[in-house]
Amino acid sequence: MSEVRQDRQYTQTHEWIIDNGDNTYTLGVSDHAQELLGDMVFVELPSDGDEAQAGDELCVVESVKAASDVYAPVDLQVLEINESLEDEPELINSSCYDDGWLIKFKADNIEGLMDASSYQETLESE
Amino acid sequence: MKHTPLYSAHIKAGGKMVDFGGWEMPLNYGSQIQEHNQVRNDAGMFDVSHMCTVDINGKDSKLFLQKLIANDVDKLKKKGKALYSCMLNDSGGVIDDLIVYYLNEGHYRMVINASTTEKDLTWIKSQASKFNINVEPKSDIAMIAVQGPNSRSKTFDAIPGIEDICSNLEPFCANSVGNLFVARTGYTGEDGFEITLPKKAAEFTWKMLLEAGVKPCGLGARDTLRLEAGMSLYGSEMDEEVTPIEAGLRWTVDMSNSEREFIGRKALEVLMERGTNKTIVGLVLEGKGVIRDHQKVKTNLGEGEVTSGTFSPTMGKAIALASVPPGSEDMCEIQMRNKWVFAKIVRPPFVRKNKVLV
Known part of the structure; x- marks a missing residue:
């Protein structure tokens, strides 16, 4: 059974978002998503300062098995990208909730996301 | 779904099971890349029991195979020697690709793909009626492929009795060791063995290989390894609509004996004359x-x-x-x-x- 961390929020498309407490947020993909995709081999990230509307394609994570889009969960501006993924995309497999984060961003609000228990329920009903 | 005799061994090893042509098989046991590297650098093993072994016995078996497949079993002079070939339909399309072993006078063994087993057997039996032979698909066996630079030494450690008989086995040759059939073949571009064994010995042998340090590898690694090795996969590089000439497998079609009328030959000759x-x-x-x-x-x-x-x-x-x-x-x-x-x-x-x- 894949891990769902209680300290963060989730999207239908299996991204997680955590509030850093200073109006910034960090985004990654859930354990369920990395398990489904398998060994990661490439990650395409946006650039610092890029702006995206909710639903825009933000990153591409590509595994041996498939390429998968990561969408902007809300309107946001990218503050920082996880550069270590360039050489070590497998961090998404080994540490999707910590070292395998994708981007840090700034946003006015992050409404409309699921809490951990709702996300857990969607996984169970899949 | 169908299960091989090693199904519970896969579950025990944490195999992520998927449907592969009606067989529930391990895609990986965690990381397909680690499994891939394990085979390139050391030794890994694959459960290939879903592939079908078919014995062809009888006085006409050589003649029959010379008609049935596009490569020429006349090349097989030494007991245990293996040959890769395509089996064609009348229009030269590939029904399947296979390995055929020469066991001894009047006895051959073919290994055919899992996903094509039923249609292959129907085809083979329909062609066999005019020949004095028996077509015998084996249902009581399992097959384990041990592959990688250390695969032979680890196999010798794991299974008593193999080393004496198989330490000098040449590539693309096989030998029987008691009720095991050990072939120095594979689908990875590395050295190794494909071991055919009785179903009831499969789990024990798998365990012995594990203890000798051979790691289980899934279908995911099997595909990246074969692709790196440039080997064709039935259904991808070729199928019934594609001839071996168009699939980069001209080298497996033996036209040297002009009197050998193998199935599909005429169509291939027309195609080669016209150009592909x-x-x-x-x-x-x-x-x-x-x-x-x-x-x-x-x-x-x-x-x-x-x-x-x-x-x-x-x-x-x-x-x-x-x-x-x-x-x-x-x-x-x-x-x-x-x-x-x-x-x-x-x-x-x-x-x-x-x-x-x-």
Whole structure:
């Protein structure tokens, strides 16, 4: 059974978002998503300062098995990208909730996301 | 779904099970890339019990096989020698690709693909009626492929009695050891054995191999390994609509004996006379991304299609086999996720014995 961390929020498309407490947020993909995709081999990230509307394609994570889009969960501006993924995309497999984060961003609000228990329920009903 | 005798061993080892042509088989046991590297650097094993072994026995068996398959079993003079071949339909399309072993006078053994077993057996039996032979699919056996530079020494450690008989076994040859049938063959581009054994011995043998340090590997690694080795996969590089000439398998078609009327020969001769409009080449992507099956390809001579695309763990790049116009060279373009990207056309194999060749 894949891990769902209680300290963060989730999207239908299996991204997680955590509030850093200073109006910034960090985004990654859930354990369920990395398990489904398998060994990661490439990650395409946006650039610092890029702006995206909710639903825009933000990153591409590509595994041996498939390429998968990561969408902007809300309107946001990218503050920082996880550069270590360039050489070590497998961090998404080994540490999707910590070292395998994708981007840090700034946003006015992050409404409309699921809490951990709702996300857990969607996984169970899949 | 069908299960091999090693099903519970896969579950125990944490295998992520998937449907493979009606068989529930392990895709990986955690990381397919680690399993791939395990085979390139040390020794890994695959459960290939879903493949079907068919014995052909009887006085006419040589004559029959000379008609049934496109390569010529007349090459098999030494007991245990193996031959790779395609089995064609009348229009030269590939019904299956297979390995045939010469056991002794009047006795041959074929290993055919899992996904094509039923149609193969129907075809083989329909062709067999005019010959004095028995077609005997084996249902009481399992098959384990042990592959990698240390696979032979670890197999010798794991299974008593094999070393004496198989330490001098040449590549593409097999020998019987008690109720085991040990072949120095594989589908990875590394040294190794494919061991056929009684069903009831499968789990015990698997456990002995595990204890000798051979790691279980799934279908995911099996595919990246065979693709690096430039080996064709039935259903990808060839099928009933594609001839071996168009699939880069001309070398497996033996036309040297003009009197040997194997099935599909006439069609191939017409095609070769007329010239073919496609062949298989290798592609290497220089940039990021992974090439996927069925992506469109544009070469200097026209359009084509990716037949098998993947990420090569050994090279750290995407590679593919593609069907393109013969004579295509240098660079081509591949349509990946709505963008056209450049790739280099190369001659497979990409990797053999852990060395990058392209």
